[in-house]
Amino acid sequence: MSNLINVPLASLALNSGAFVDGPFGSNLKASEYVDDGIPVIRLQNIRPNRYDPNNLRFITKRKAESLQRHNYQAGDVVITKLGELCGVACQIPKNAQSGIIVADVVRFRGDSSRIDHRYLVHFLNSQDGRCQVSQLTKGTTRQRVNLSDFKKIQIPLPTLEEQRRIAAILDKADEVRRKRKQAIALTEELLRSLFLDMFGDPVTNPKGWDKTTFGDLVPAKGEIVDGPFGSSLKPECYVNNGIRVIRNFNIHDDLFDQSSFVYVTEQKFVEIFRSNVIPGDLLLSTKGTIGDICVMPELQGESVLSASGTVRIRLPGKSPLLAEFIVQQMVQASYKKYMKLFEAGTNQKYLNLSGIRKMELIVPPMQIQHNFVAVRENINHLKIRQQIDYSESNNLFNSILQKAFRGEL
Template sequence: MSFFGNQSNWQLRSLKEIATLKRGYDLPTKLRTAGKVPIYAANGQNGSHNEAKIKGPGVITGRSGTIGKVHYTSTDYWPLNTSLYVTNFHGNDPKWVFYMLKAFQLERFVEGAGVPTLNRNLVHDELIPLPPLDEQKRIAAILDKADTIRRKRQQAIQLADDFLRSVFLDMFGDPVTWNKNDIAKGWTVKPIEEISLLKRGYDLPKQSRLEGNIPIYAANGITGTHNEFKVKGPGVITGRSGTIGKVIYSENDFWPLNTALYVTNFYGNNPKYIEWYLRFLNLERYVQGAGVPTLNRNLFLKEVSAVPPKAEQDRFEVICKLVSQLIFKNLDFNKKELFNSLSQKAFAGEL
C-alpha cells in the first residue's frame, strides 16, 4: 500500500527503484574555496565552493537535523553529509522526483530522541505509484506553475506586511514605547487585559475532528479543519506554548487549540487593530520555561497601555482591507487546490 492513492492504477515501485538516496559528503568550512557551486545541507543551500561533487540536476533532502525539506538544483552541486541526495533517478524526471519527495512527507520517518535523523532504509522500501515519463513531466509542469503562484503569494503577503507595519507606526507609534507620560493625544490608558483579554484555547484530539471547513488554530497557525467552531470570528490568536510571538487574524469562525491563546474580549476595539497591536508588543518577551517555551499572559496583561480612538482603529482596518484587495486581486489561488492538496492529487493520479 502506498502513502499516495493510486487512482490511475500506475505500477507501484519502491522508492529506491525510483530515486535512490545516498548520504552526502563532508566538506569542512576551512576546506571550502570561494566559487559558484552551491553547497547543500539538510535545510538548504549552505554556502558555495569552487568544486562540484555531483552533477546536476539534483534533488537533496535532510539526513540529520532538519528533516522533511526537499531542495532542487538545476546545476552541479555539493551535498553535505547532513543531507541525502538522489544518486540515481532511474530514468525518471528529476523535477517530478523533487515534487514527489516534497509531497511524501519524509519527516514521518524520523528516528532518534536527540538529533532527528531520517532512516533511508525505511524510506527506500516505501511504495510509490510510478507514472510514465511523459506523465511525470506533465505533473512537474503543473506543479511548477502552482509553486510559482504560491511563491508570488508569499512575496505579496510579505510586501503587504511590511507596508502595513509602517502604516501602523505612522498612525499609532510603537506600543512598546507607549506610557502615561508621553501620550498627549487624549488616548485612554488601561491595563492590557481591558484592551484585549486573552484566554486559553480548547482541546480537540485528532481522533475527534470531523471533516469540515472550520479552521483549527494551534500556536503556529492553522493545523487542520473541523465541522464545528468554538469561537465566532473575527478573531485573533497567538501561541501559548511551543511557538511564541506569532499573531494570527481569522476573519471567520474558528477553533483555537489549547496550545494557543485567543482574544475572548476586544472591549469594543477593532479586531484588526488588536492583531497588529499584539504583534508590536513582541509577546516572546514574556516567555517562561526552560523546556517548552510558554507565554505567561499574566506578565503582560496587567501592564498599562494606551488605546487610540475607535475611529482611528477603524481607519487602519480600512487600509488593511484596501491593501489586501490591491495585492491579492491577481494572485488569488483557489483554496480547494492549495499547493499541498494539489501535490497529493498529482501523485495519486487525480490530475
C-alpha cells in the same frame, strides 16, 4: 495511481547514510548556538516546497564536525518530523551553505539515477503524500513521525525523465502562485508602514501613548485560553465533518487561512468547550511559527482551538483597544522581536499564557484607532482581490498536483 509503480522511500536513498534524522537533543543544545558559524536548520526553516533562511541558528565549526552524520548540503531534501504539519518537505537551494539538521528534521539524499528531488518534494507535499504521513503520525500533544516510518512511505515512481517533466510543470505552476502571494506581502507591508507613520514603534512608543498589558486588558478568567490538553483532543478524534478545529496552520499575520480544516464531533466539542472560538476573537500561534496573530472572521458554525500551538483572546465589551488595531501592533517587526522575551522552553520554544498576559500594548485614543482601521479596510479590499487570484492559482496547482501523481498529467 494508474500505471505507476510504488516503491518505499528508503529504497531511493543514495546509501545507508543518506537518510537520517537530526542528533539526539542532548547532543545539540540551544545553549550551544552562537551568533555566526555553521547554520542549523529547524522546523520553521522548512516550508512546503520552499526553504526559509530566516531565523537560522548557528553552531561552531568544531561542533558541526562532531555532528557530521547529520549534515545537509545544497540539493538535499529536508522533511519535518514533528508538529501538526509533519512531513512538510523542501529542497535545499543551490546557493545555500551546508549545515546541520536538528532532531526534529529528516535529511534525504537520493540516488540521482532513480529519483528527482524536486519531484519527491512535490509528492511529499501533495495530498497523497500528506495522507500517508498522517497515517504514520504518533503522539498526542507532540505529533511525530519516526524516521523508520518515513522510510516506508510509498513513492509513485515513473521514469526519471517523466519525473523531471512533472517537476518542471509543477515548479512553473508553483511560481505563479508564489508571485501572487508576493503581491499580497507587498500590500501587507504598505499597511505596516502606515501604522508606523501614524503611531510609531509600538515597543519603544516614541509618541508616548498610554500602555496596557493583555492581563489588564482581559482580566476575566477564561477569556485568554489555549487549546485543550493533548489527551482530550487526539488526532483520532478528528472526523470528516462537524465542529471545525483551528490549528496554528490556520493562523497567519492579519490573515485567517480557511484552506484546510479538521473537525470534531459535537459531543467532543462540548467536552472541550473551554477552548471555543467565536468571530472577533484574537487568534495567536504559540508553537512552531510563534507569534502570528489574526482576528477570527465570521464563519458559519462553531469553532474550537486545537490541542497544540494556539491561543484565543476574547476582548471585553468595552475594550479600549480594537482587535484589528492589536493585530497591527503585533505584526510589526519590533513587536515580533519583543515577543521573544516571553518565550519559554529550551530546544522547542513556545509562548504560554503567563507570558502572553505580561505583553504590553500601546493604547491611542479610540477615534484614531477607528481612523486607522477604516484605512486598513480599504487596503484589505485590495488584499482580498489579490487573495482571490492567489486562491485560483493555488487550486490550479493542487489540481495539477493530484493528476501528476496518479499518472494522468
